[in-house]
Amino acid sequence: MKIGLFIALMLFGFASQAQVLTxxxxxxxxxxxxxxxxPSRCWWPMPPYLGTTYMVNPxxxxxxxxxxxxxxxxxxxxQYATVCPAGQRPGGWDSAAGQPEFVPNYH
Structure with a gap:
Protein backbone atom coordinates (compact mmCIF):
# COMPACT_ATOMS: atom_id res chain seq x y z
CA MET A 1 0.00 0.00 0.00
CA LYS A 2 2.74 2.47 0.95
CA ILE A 3 4.77 1.64 -2.15
CA GLY A 4 1.75 2.18 -4.41
CA LEU A 5 1.02 5.54 -2.78
CA PHE A 6 4.67 6.56 -3.13
CA ILE A 7 4.71 5.67 -6.83
CA ALA A 8 1.45 7.53 -7.44
CA LEU A 9 2.78 10.66 -5.72
CA MET A 10 6.03 10.51 -7.69
CA LEU A 11 4.17 10.19 -11.00
CA PHE A 12 1.92 13.10 -10.07
CA GLY A 13 4.95 15.20 -9.14
CA PHE A 14 6.69 14.53 -12.45
CA ALA A 15 3.54 15.25 -14.44
CA SER A 16 2.89 18.53 -12.63
CA GLN A 17 6.38 19.82 -13.49
CA ALA A 18 5.88 19.42 -17.24
CA GLN A 19 5.40 22.72 -19.08
CA VAL A 20 2.61 22.74 -21.63
CA LEU A 21 2.93 25.29 -24.41
CA THR A 22 -0.50 26.74 -25.20
CA PRO A 39 0.07 41.50 -34.78
CA SER A 40 -0.92 43.57 -31.73
CA ARG A 41 1.16 41.56 -29.24
CA CYS A 42 3.25 43.51 -26.74
CA TRP A 43 6.46 41.49 -27.09
CA TRP A 44 8.25 39.32 -29.61
CA PRO A 45 11.33 37.09 -29.43
CA MET A 46 14.68 38.27 -30.72
CA PRO A 47 17.60 36.20 -32.02
CA PRO A 48 20.13 35.58 -29.22
CA TYR A 49 23.02 37.12 -31.18
CA LEU A 50 21.43 40.55 -30.70
CA GLY A 51 22.18 40.37 -26.98
CA THR A 52 18.58 40.34 -25.79
CA THR A 53 15.96 37.61 -25.73
CA TYR A 54 12.85 39.68 -26.45
CA MET A 55 11.71 43.12 -27.57
CA VAL A 56 8.80 45.11 -26.18
CA ASN A 57 6.37 46.68 -28.62
CA PRO A 58 6.76 50.49 -28.34
CA GLN A 79 5.77 30.52 -21.13
CA TYR A 80 8.52 32.01 -23.32
CA ALA A 81 10.69 32.66 -20.26
CA THR A 82 10.30 29.09 -19.00
CA VAL A 83 10.16 27.00 -22.19
CA CYS A 84 12.57 28.68 -24.60
CA PRO A 85 15.73 28.80 -22.45
CA ALA A 86 15.55 24.98 -22.24
CA GLY A 87 16.94 24.85 -25.78
CA GLN A 88 20.63 25.57 -25.35
CA ARG A 89 21.07 27.08 -28.79
CA PRO A 90 18.52 27.85 -31.48
CA GLY A 91 18.37 25.71 -34.57
CA GLY A 92 17.62 26.91 -38.05
CA TRP A 93 14.61 26.06 -40.17
CA ASP A 94 15.58 23.78 -43.02
CA SER A 95 12.62 22.50 -45.00
CA ALA A 96 11.60 22.51 -48.63
CA ALA A 97 7.96 22.41 -47.47
CA GLY A 98 7.84 26.16 -46.76
CA GLN A 99 7.88 28.49 -43.79
CA PRO A 100 7.63 26.95 -40.29
CA GLU A 101 4.23 28.49 -39.55
CA PHE A 102 2.73 26.67 -42.57
CA VAL A 103 4.11 23.15 -41.91
CA PRO A 104 2.16 20.87 -41.58
CA ASN A 105 -0.66 23.47 -41.42
CA TYR A 106 -0.94 27.14 -40.47
CA HIS A 107 -0.30 27.61 -36.76
Missing amino acids: YRQGDPFLFCTKGRDD ACEPNPYGKPWSADDVASFE
Whole structure:
Protein backbone atom coordinates (compact mmCIF):
# COMPACT_ATOMS: atom_id res chain seq x y z
CA MET A 1 0.00 0.00 0.00
CA LYS A 2 2.74 2.47 0.95
CA ILE A 3 4.77 1.64 -2.15
CA GLY A 4 1.75 2.18 -4.41
CA LEU A 5 1.02 5.54 -2.78
CA PHE A 6 4.67 6.56 -3.13
CA ILE A 7 4.71 5.67 -6.83
CA ALA A 8 1.45 7.53 -7.44
CA LEU A 9 2.78 10.66 -5.72
CA MET A 10 6.03 10.51 -7.69
CA LEU A 11 4.17 10.19 -11.00
CA PHE A 12 1.92 13.10 -10.07
CA GLY A 13 4.95 15.20 -9.14
CA PHE A 14 6.69 14.53 -12.45
CA ALA A 15 3.54 15.25 -14.44
CA SER A 16 2.89 18.53 -12.63
CA GLN A 17 6.38 19.82 -13.49
CA ALA A 18 5.88 19.42 -17.24
CA GLN A 19 5.40 22.72 -19.08
CA VAL A 20 2.61 22.74 -21.63
CA LEU A 21 2.93 25.29 -24.41
CA THR A 22 -0.50 26.74 -25.20
CA TYR A 23 0.47 28.96 -28.14
CA ARG A 24 1.28 28.08 -31.78
CA GLN A 25 -0.34 24.65 -31.33
CA GLY A 26 2.39 23.64 -28.90
CA ASP A 27 5.21 24.07 -31.45
CA PRO A 28 8.21 25.26 -29.40
CA PHE A 29 10.42 26.01 -32.42
CA LEU A 30 7.86 28.34 -33.94
CA PHE A 31 6.86 29.92 -30.62
CA CYS A 32 10.46 30.54 -29.52
CA THR A 33 11.49 32.05 -32.87
CA LYS A 34 8.35 33.96 -33.93
CA GLY A 35 6.30 34.40 -30.73
CA ARG A 36 2.52 34.54 -30.68
CA ASP A 37 0.56 34.88 -33.91
CA ASP A 38 -0.97 38.26 -33.06
CA PRO A 39 0.07 41.50 -34.78
CA SER A 40 -0.92 43.57 -31.73
CA ARG A 41 1.16 41.56 -29.24
CA CYS A 42 3.25 43.51 -26.74
CA TRP A 43 6.46 41.49 -27.09
CA TRP A 44 8.25 39.32 -29.61
CA PRO A 45 11.33 37.09 -29.43
CA MET A 46 14.68 38.27 -30.72
CA PRO A 47 17.60 36.20 -32.02
CA PRO A 48 20.13 35.58 -29.22
CA TYR A 49 23.02 37.12 -31.18
CA LEU A 50 21.43 40.55 -30.70
CA GLY A 51 22.18 40.37 -26.98
CA THR A 52 18.58 40.34 -25.79
CA THR A 53 15.96 37.61 -25.73
CA TYR A 54 12.85 39.68 -26.45
CA MET A 55 11.71 43.12 -27.57
CA VAL A 56 8.80 45.11 -26.18
CA ASN A 57 6.37 46.68 -28.62
CA PRO A 58 6.76 50.49 -28.34
CA ALA A 59 2.96 50.83 -28.52
CA CYS A 60 2.63 48.98 -25.18
CA GLU A 61 3.65 49.62 -21.60
CA PRO A 62 6.16 50.65 -20.21
CA ASN A 63 5.49 53.50 -22.66
CA PRO A 64 3.35 55.83 -20.47
CA TYR A 65 0.90 56.27 -23.36
CA GLY A 66 1.04 52.64 -24.46
CA LYS A 67 -1.65 50.03 -24.12
CA PRO A 68 -1.48 47.66 -21.15
CA TRP A 69 -0.34 44.08 -21.66
CA SER A 70 -3.22 41.67 -22.19
CA ALA A 71 -3.60 38.42 -20.27
CA ASP A 72 -2.33 36.58 -23.39
CA ASP A 73 0.75 38.82 -23.52
CA VAL A 74 1.59 38.06 -19.91
CA ALA A 75 0.86 34.32 -20.15
CA SER A 76 2.78 33.90 -23.40
CA PHE A 77 5.76 35.82 -22.04
CA GLU A 78 5.83 33.62 -18.92
CA GLN A 79 5.77 30.52 -21.13
CA TYR A 80 8.52 32.01 -23.32
CA ALA A 81 10.69 32.66 -20.26
CA THR A 82 10.30 29.09 -19.00
CA VAL A 83 10.16 27.00 -22.19
CA CYS A 84 12.57 28.68 -24.60
CA PRO A 85 15.73 28.80 -22.45
CA ALA A 86 15.55 24.98 -22.24
CA GLY A 87 16.94 24.85 -25.78
CA GLN A 88 20.63 25.57 -25.35
CA ARG A 89 21.07 27.08 -28.79
CA PRO A 90 18.52 27.85 -31.48
CA GLY A 91 18.37 25.71 -34.57
CA GLY A 92 17.62 26.91 -38.05
CA TRP A 93 14.61 26.06 -40.17
CA ASP A 94 15.58 23.78 -43.02
CA SER A 95 12.62 22.50 -45.00
CA ALA A 96 11.60 22.51 -48.63
CA ALA A 97 7.96 22.41 -47.47
CA GLY A 98 7.84 26.16 -46.76
CA GLN A 99 7.88 28.49 -43.79
CA PRO A 100 7.63 26.95 -40.29
CA GLU A 101 4.23 28.49 -39.55
CA PHE A 102 2.73 26.67 -42.57
CA VAL A 103 4.11 23.15 -41.91
CA PRO A 104 2.16 20.87 -41.58
CA ASN A 105 -0.66 23.47 -41.42
CA TYR A 106 -0.94 27.14 -40.47
CA HIS A 107 -0.30 27.61 -36.76
